[in-house]
Structure formats: C-alpha cells, structure tokens
Amino acid sequence: MADEEAAREQVVRAADELFYTKGVQAVGMDAVRTAAGVSLKRIYSLFSSKDELVVAVLRHRTAVWDDGIASASERATTARARLLAIFDFLDGWFREPDFRGCAFINTHGELSATSQAVADAVREQKRTFQEYVARLVAELDGPPELAPQIAILAEGAQTTAAIAGTPDAARYARDAVETLLDAKVPASV
Structure with a gap:
C-alpha cells in the first residue's frame, strides 16, 4: 500500500509539473510516464x-x-x-x-x-x-x-x-x- 501511494505521488508530481508548464492537452501520458519513471501500465492501474x-x-x-x-x-x-x-x-x-x-x-x-x-x-x-x-x-x-x-x-x-x-x-x-x-x-x- 505504501508503495502504491509513493508511485501515485510520483506520477501526480510529474504530471503537475508537466501540465503546469506545457498545458494539460499538450502533455501525453507517455511524457508523464517518462517524467515519473513509472510504466504506463502502472499509471493506468493508479488512474483509470x-x-x-x-x-x-x-x-x-x-x-x-x-x-x-x-x-x-x-x-x-x-x-x-x-x-x-x-x-x-x-x-x-x-x-x-x-x-x-x-x-x-x-x-x-x-x-x-x-x-x-x-x-x-x-x-x-x-x-x-x-x-x-x-x-x-x-x-x-x-x-x-x-x-x-x-x-x-x-x-x-x-x-x-x-x-x-x-x-x-x-x-x-x-x-x-x-x-x-x-x-x-x-x-x-
């Protein structure tokens, strides 16, 4: 559970920085994956x-x-x-x-x-x-x-x-x- 929360926070923080600097629509999930260092499969298990x-x-x-x-x-x-x-x-x-x-x-x-x-x-x-x-x-x-x-x-x-x-x-x-x-x-x- 702690590992899931840490991954979730890592993805949110990476997405926050990307969305804020570039705009939400300009940022794809691949960019979030790269910035967060979390696989797409894992991201989609955390966020539907x-x-x-x-x-x-x-x-x-x-x-x-x-x-x-x-x-x-x-x-x-x-x-x-x-x-x-x-x-x-x-x-x-x-x-x-x-x-x-x-x-x-x-x-x-x-x-x-x-x-x-x-x-x-x-x-x-x-x-x-x-x-x-x-x-x-x-x-x-x-x-x-x-x-x-x-x-x-x-x-x-x-x-x-x-x-x-x-x-x-x-x-x-x-x-x-x-x-x-x-x-x-x-x-x-």
Whole structure:
C-alpha cells in the first residue's frame, strides 16, 4: 500500500509539473510516464484515465495552495492581516521563475467544456477559497459582499500577473483590498 501511494505521488508530481508548464492537452501520458519513471501500465492501474490524473493533480494543487495561504498567514494576529497575507503569498508566488498563472484557471480553460470532473474540482477549490475569505470578512464584521470582492481581486491578480509577466498585480490588488477594508469594515475591528 505504501508503495502504491509513493508511485501515485510520483506520477501526480510529474504530471503537475508537466501540465503546469506545457498545458494539460499538450502533455501525453507517455511524457508523464517518462517524467515519473513509472510504466504506463502502472499509471493506468493508479488512474483509470487522464481525467482522473488531472483531478488528482488539481487536488494536489489545492493542498499546495492551502498550505501556502496558511504559511503566509501564520504570523498574522487579526483577520485583516490574514486577508492581506493572501496577497503577500501571491506576491511571492508571482516572483517564482516558473510562475505560469493559476493552474485551476488554466486547466478550467483547457478542459471544463469536456470534463465535468475537472470543472467540478476547479469549482470546489475556488469555492473553498471564497469560503475562507468569507470567514475572515465575517470575523471583521464586514458586509458579506466584501468577501467575493476580495476573492475576485485575488483571482484577477493571478490572471493579470501571468499575462503581464510581472508580480505587480499582487501589490495592486493588496492596495485595493486595504482600500475596501478601510471603507467597509468598522474602525473598531
């Protein structure tokens, strides 16, 4: 069982890197096999289809995203600071040399019309992030509509940074969030 889990993780990590850098549709299972060092027969015993592998990669990406957000906010002592930490996390991520935008947005653009499982996995990650932001806004006694506004700024920053090829979008979005918080959250919070 441990051997199966190790092989599964090896395939997911190899596929993640390939899908993120080249796009899901541009990567065949032979390339995944080569990168993972796992036979096609073994890969298909672990994942019944490429779609199933893509969903596993998206779940892996969700864990990486959640860990990154948690790490960025671990020193924050207030909900406001945790909200702003999201954009500090984005700024650091946008500066990584292999940054290619949001894997969820990229994958949704490639496959959502043909794979309900992929569309569902992407929507789940986005919903979970939006709920996280909503909890922080509620902690601040902010109006409920503030949460989707902040989430949209995070999503837009990811797309803008990928297309523009510059990390500046994180700082601009963070500044916009500070303006929204100043305008919409009671001063006592």
